Amino acid sequence: MNTIPAEEAAAIYRNAVLKVMHRETQMVKTEESLGRITASAVYARYCSPLYNAAAMDGIAVISAHTATASEVTPLVLKQGVDYQVVDTGDPVRMPYDAVIMAEDLLDAEEDSVKITASVPAWQHIRPVGEDIVAGEMLLAGNHKIRPIDIGVLLSGGIVEIEAIKKPKAGIIPTGTEIIEADQVPREGDIIESNSRMFAAMTESSGGIPRRYPPIPDDYEKIKHAVQGAVKENDIVIVNAGSSAGTEDYTVHILKELGEVLVHGVAIKPGKPVILSIVEGKPVIGLPGYPVSAYIDFENFVRPVMDLYSGETNSSRNVMKAVLSKRLVSSLKHKEYVRVKVGKVDDRFVASPLARGAGAAMSLVRADGFCIIEKNSEGYEAGETVSVELFRDIEEISNTVVAIGSHDLILDILADRMPLTHPGIYLSSTHVGSMAGLMALKRGEAHIAPTHLLDEDTGVYNIPYLKRLFSDRDMVLIKGVRRIQGIIVKKGNPLGIKEIRDLTGVNYVNRQRGAGTRVFLDYKLKEAGIAPSEVNGYDREAATHMAVAALVKNGGADAGMGIYSAAKAMDLDFIPVGEEEYDFATEKKNLELPKIQAFIEVLKSSGFKEKAMTIGGYELSMAGEIIEV
Amino acid sequence: MNTIPAEEAAAIYRNAVLKVMHRETQMVKTEESLGRITASAVYARYCSPLYNAAAMDGIAVISAHTATASEVTPLVLKQGVDYQVVDTGDPVRMPYDAVIMAEDLLDAEEDSVKITASVPAWQHIRPVGEDIVAGEMLLAGNHKIRPIDIGVLLSGGIVEIEAIKKPKAGIIPTGTEIIEADQVPREGDIIESNSRMFAAMTESSGGIPRRYPPIPDDYEKIKHAVQGAVKENDIVIVNAGSSAGTEDYTVHILKELGEVLVHGVAIKPGKPVILSIVEGKPVIGLPGYPVSAYIDFENFVRPVMDLYSGETNSSRNVMKAVLSKRLVSSLKHKEYVRVKVGKVDDRFVASPLARGAGAAMSLVRADGFCIIEKNSEGYEAGETVSVELFRDIEEISNTVVAIGSHDLILDILADRMPLTHPGIYLSSTHVGSMAGLMALKRGEAHIAPTHLLDEDTGVYNIPYLKRLFSDRDMVLIKGVRRIQGIIVKKGNPLGIKEIRDLTGVNYVNRQRGAGTRVFLDYKLKEAGIAPSEVNGYDREAATHMAVAALVKNGGADAGMGIYSAAKAMDLDFIPVGEEEYDFATEKKNLELPKIQAFIEVLKSSGFKEKAMTIGGYELSMAGEIIEV
Incomplete structure (x- = not known):
């Protein structure tokens, strides 16, 4: 599998598709045309207004007959002879050619009025066609219908329009190991989810997805499925098997059935993509890792779908942000790095997230991509970079950025925040207490959740803030007291009772x-045990939950963590001590409405009740401010 | 009807709605949840990976057993004893705890391999829960589901989610004069289109519209319809009758049925809006003019719908642009002025469009609103203003802005441009030739369509460019020769034959x-006639088509215009002379890709064929460049 640059691959494929494709059109009722794209220009059938219409409530008069009216020589007009009463929107017919507003009439009787000024012709009349003229172009071709367009089309007498037909995309999941999402997975199974993601991406780019049942890794079966899908759709996606592994049949099948134009693109994640044409239809092989598949869909499937659908508006918002960490990338490929963006101290900061192709959650958590072009080695921390956003910039501005230690209460806070404070959000990145404080120091976060014990004083957090932020006014927003302990398998089969027992087991540590x-x-230290005596001291997991998951699944016998994590995973827990989990921030941040909202949620009974149901927390101080 | 400030009205109403409303939720299949909003946080059921999985194709080994391997003392491993073959994604079970990549194996036999280096535990293994940990929060509450979320939810074992129910909005059109769009309108009829626009706006703001059949202006009938709609929906919209006119019953009905909180807001267009609560449901009376209705929907209906639907992301893009004309507004209200935005010479220029509430087409043509706050008198030309955009900024940047004289070929060009040059657009504003040249001079347009005869030389356009742009390098992009003449009623009932005959008839002039x-x-002048001899010389219509529409509908007997306008309206036409309709631009603009695209379309056979079918054009010079 040789790779070629992403832009080159996209251009080769675009040209190949343009040669074979044809767009179809269909008639659509105007009232159901929202979001559809016009196949050709639409011209008005009627004028609007359809007739000369009164623009005011009042009387329609013959302007020439009012010429002598003045303050000195008022004129009395007779209904039926000199005027007709009209409401706004009523037709004004010849010989009437002007309207006088009701409030300008004097001595209004049953059938006569007095006026004291002449009126020019066409006063307060909306002439026929003032808004829309019959025959006028209402909408150009290739225009995406908006609500206001529907109003104007109907006013112009257009009850149906010729729209571009939405392209049909067939999606074929493959793999012997995949199961449907409603089945109970066993070891070795992978839940099939990519095809559903592709279906949603197809829908949101103006196509109609059709997902086929999963096919096992079998050359003939996959070939048969591709042949069927090519007949029934405009575009076909095969997932996965796009690599060059032993069971990766896709490329061989597509070579047999049609022409493979590209196999392998210098893009990361997303290298093993296949771009082919089979019987005049684009057939695309996407990789199995969800992040790779997502990036390849955006780069290679969506542009092709746009050719069929006529969509052009899929461009992303791009913003500038300061990079929080150095980002090194290979010269060999274009790399898409997921970043979280926060607005801290009036600047936007982009913090890189996990880069693995398998880390789908990091794409969920990301606010955008920082793209490192091929032939670039990356960026230094502090450099200003462009970020392709998935998220609204206003939403980003209204988000409290928490970087530091993880606790399940952060999830609860993030969940409750937008409910009680609409439009305000909490995002948290879990890097551990010390790394969180360093992020706070570099201006990347608003708050740093932290539980750092000072060995000399036995005091939590405050000594660290004094040491690290000697030049700034800091506060500690009190969080919770929580129990730390040893997480072990259900029933504690190894009979672990205390710290000393960790020397004999397969331990998993935190970073x-x-x-x-x-x-x-x-x-x-208290127990007089050297770290090297603990088997697995050097093995690191990133969160309490990751530790619990490893214990649960046999990857480890024991790990230190919090009660709520053990409980969430239905594991046993040996309490070792209590600690203080708080939120560090700069004092000036207390004035920010979003930080005030955060504190309000922390103090709210709604939050406290939720935390109590998890258990293992003491909440009496939550939301108190301690000046450091 | 007293008016209160728009923000105050919205706040009063929001608080009133919050007191009575309740949100409902429903279970939705994950695969069908695109765009839905989570009612509460969603937690993972399974880990992903579900097990310790090989991250590479190769062999799974027991890391401790490889400790002695080195270049000097290679180690031979036996299949089934020391290792198992694994493909990427395969489970790695205890006691195996590391993977060696296939390409690092030496002397690979059927059931043995040689290695020359020890491996650390957990090398090339994706530990259980690396991406998703069971019990972890996948999505917070009030989160709008995106394609990637669907993938992650399914991977985490979540096959359905609790989503906020979409609010139902009942829409009641009223008015004795309104007819359905598929009926043939007669004088006095108005095609009902607002309700369809509201339905589309409801859909695009996350609600489910239900449109009721139109009700005539009858107190009891409207009252009955409102009562029914309130029972069946979460929100009800009544349109129109929201003014204070004699047949405007809505406010009286809403006062009888419930509580009217606001009637009349200091907003323009959009003053006569009614905000009420009937039986615990918001009922909103919107005005009849489409632009007023649109602005009131955005300001008062959408925020209420958001409270029910959980949508928060309806904020508009705002950009800065230079105002092309002075904009004067009353201190008494907040005014929404429709503007067209163009990118000319690297700056964005906002040009105000028609301001009437009835001018729905100007909303279709607009790119955004320039909002003039209450208590502001407006802005000066050249001032930088904020524009709330409806259109993509990239699309605006790729649009050729034409300001000047109107011809139907502009519509054809605008229609063909995005088809032959995807992503490039043509927008045209019709202000007449001279005003177009002035706009070009002020840097508001790229091209000015113009057909100005120099009386002294008999030459078209070039003398004007020389005079007006003496300090700039200008070119004329040749357009068409076209026939000017007198547009008269079908059959020419007044027997008009020449210019002289215009003195005896009801004429309509251009601006x-x-x-x-x-x-x-x-x-x-040629005929020796004074303008004052022509009855209607001072009456102005803005385009050829507007002139033709007035003649067609009896608003005038005759008007000067082009053949294509007469033909489009099925009118008679008395040719008077031929003229040259060209496009003026600065020479430097010829380098712009979008101007090149414009010229290409002008020269294309596709365009010429379309123009020929309209008739009245001579196209041999189209697209030629004349240096001035």
Whole structure:
């Protein structure tokens, strides 16, 4: 599999598709045409107004007959002879050629009025065709219908329009190991989810998805499915098997059935993509990792779908942001790095997230992509970069950015925030306590959730803030007291009782700088045990939940963590001590409405009740401010 | 009807609605949840990966057993004892705890391999829960589902989610004069189109519209319809009858049935809006003029719908642009002025369009609103203003802005441009030749369509460019030769034969600066007729089509115009002379890709064929460049 640059691959494919494709059109009722794209220009059938219409409530008069009226020589007009009463919108017929507003009439009797000024012809009349003239072009071709267009089309007498037919996209999931989402997975199974993501992406780019049942890794079966889908659709997507592995049949099948124009693109994630034409239809092989598949869909499937659908408006919002960390990339490919963007101190900061192709959650958490072009080695921390946004810039501006230690209460806070404070959000990135404080220091976060024990004083968090932020006014927003302990398998089969017992088991540790690791180190020292005596001390997991998952699934016998994580995974828990999990921030941030909202949620009974149902928390101080 | 400020009205209403409303939720299949909004946080049921999985094709080994391997002391491993073959994604079970890539294996036999380096535990293994940990929050509440979310939800074992129910909006059109769009309108009829626009707006703001049949202006009938709609919907819209006119019953009905909180808002267009609560449901009376109705929907209906639907992302894009004309507004209200935005010479220029509430087409043509706040008198030409955009900024940047004289070929060009040059557009504003040249001079347009006869030389356009742009390098992009003449009723009942005959009839003229008016003036002078001898010389219509529409509908007996306008309206036409309709631009603009595209379309056979079918054009020079 040789790779070629992404732009070149897209251009080759576009030209090949343009040669074989044809767009179809269909008539659509105007009232059902929202979001459809016109196949050709639409011309008005009627004028609007359809006739000369009164623009005011009043009387229609013959302007020439009012010429002598003045303050000195008022004129009395007779109904039926000199005027007719009209309401706004009523037709004004010849010989009447002007309207006088009701409030300008004097001595109005049953059938006569007095006026004291002449009126020019066409006063207060909306002439026929003032808004729309019959025969006039209402909409150009290739125009996406908006609500106001529907109003104007109907006013112009157009009850149906010729629209571009939505392209049909066939989606074929393949793989012996995949199961449907409603089945109970066993070890070795992978839940099929990509095809549903593609279906939604197809829909949101103006196509009609058709998802076929999964096909096992079998050359003939996949070939048969592709042949069927090519007949029934405009575009076909095969997923996965686009790599060059032993069971990756897709490329061989597409070579047999048609022409493979591209196999392998210098893009990361997303390298193993296949772009082919089979019987005059584009057939695209997408990789299995969800992030790769997503990026390849955006780069290679959507542009092709746009050729069929006539959509042009799929361009992303691009913004400038300051990069929080150095980003190194290979010269060999164009790389899409997921970033979270926060507005801190009036500047937008982009923080890179996990880069693995398998990390789909990092795409959910991301606000956009920072793209590192091929032949670029990347960017330095502090550089201003362009970010392709998925999220509204206003939403980003109204988000509290938390970077630091993870606790399940962060999820609860993030969930409750937009409910009680509409339009305000909390986003959290979990890097451990110390890394969170460093992010706060670099201006990347508003708050840093932290639980760092000072070994000398036995005090939590405050000594660290004093040491790290000696030049700034800091506060601690109190969070919760929570229980730290050893997470073990249900029933505690190894009979672990205390720290000393960790020496004999397969342990999983937290990363350097995590409060839980600091806590372990403190406890090991207390017990006189060297880290090297703990088997697995060097193996790191990033969150309490990741530790619990490893214990649950046999990847480890024990790990230090919080009660709520053990409970969420239905594991046993041996309490070791209590600690303080708080939120560090700069004092000036307390004035920000979004930080005030955060504190309000933290103090709310709604939040506290939710946290109590999880258990393992003491909440009496939540939301209190401690000046450091 | 007293008016209160728009923001105050919205706040009063919001608070009143919050007191009575309740949101409902429903379960939605994950695969069908695109665009739905989560009612509460969603937590993962399974981990992803579900098990410790090989991240590479190769062999799974026991890391501790590889400790002695080195270049000097290679180690031979036996299949089934020391290793198992794994493909990417395969489970790696205890005691195996690391993967060696296939390409790092030496002397690979059927059931043995050689390795020359030890491997650390967990090498090339994606541990259980690396992407998603069971129990982890996947999505917060009030989150709008995107394609990637669907993928992650399914991977986490979530096959259905609790979503906020879409609010139902009942829409009641009223008015004795309104007819359905598929009926043939007669004088006095108005085609009902607002309700369809509201339905589309409801849909695009996350609601489900239900449109009721039109009700005539009858107190009891409207009352009955409102009562029924309130029972069946979450929100009800009544249109129109929201003014204070004699047949405007809506406010009285709403007062009888419930509480009217606001009647009349200091907003323009859109003053006569009614905000009420009937039996715990918001009922909103919207005005009849489409532009007023649109603006009131955006300001008062959409925010209420958002409260029910959970949508928050309806904020508009705002951009800065330079105002092309002075905009004067009353201190008494907040005014929404429709503007067209063009990117000319690297700056964005906003040109105000028609301001009437009845001018729905100007809303179709607009790119956004320039909002003049209450208590502001407006803006000066050249001031930088904020524009709330409806259109993509990239699309605006790729649009050729034409300001000047109107001809039907502009419509054809605008229609063909995006078809032959995807992503490039032509927008035209019709102000007459001279006003177009002035706009070009002020840097508001790329091209000015013009047909101005120089009386002294008999030459078209070039003398005007020389005079007006003496300091700039200008070119004329040749357009068409076309026939000017007198447009009269079918069968020419008044027997008009020449310019002289215009003195005896009801004439409609074009506005000052229009090429057609210059042409008339020239012909009148030639014939020795004073303008004052022509009855209607001072009455102005803005386009050829508007002139033709007035003649067609009896508003005038005759008007000067082009053959294509007479033909489009099925009118008779008395040719008077031929003229040259060209496009003026600055020479430097010829380098712009969008101007090149414009010239290409002008020269294309596709365009010429279309123009020929209209008739009255001579196209041999179309697209030629004349340096001035």
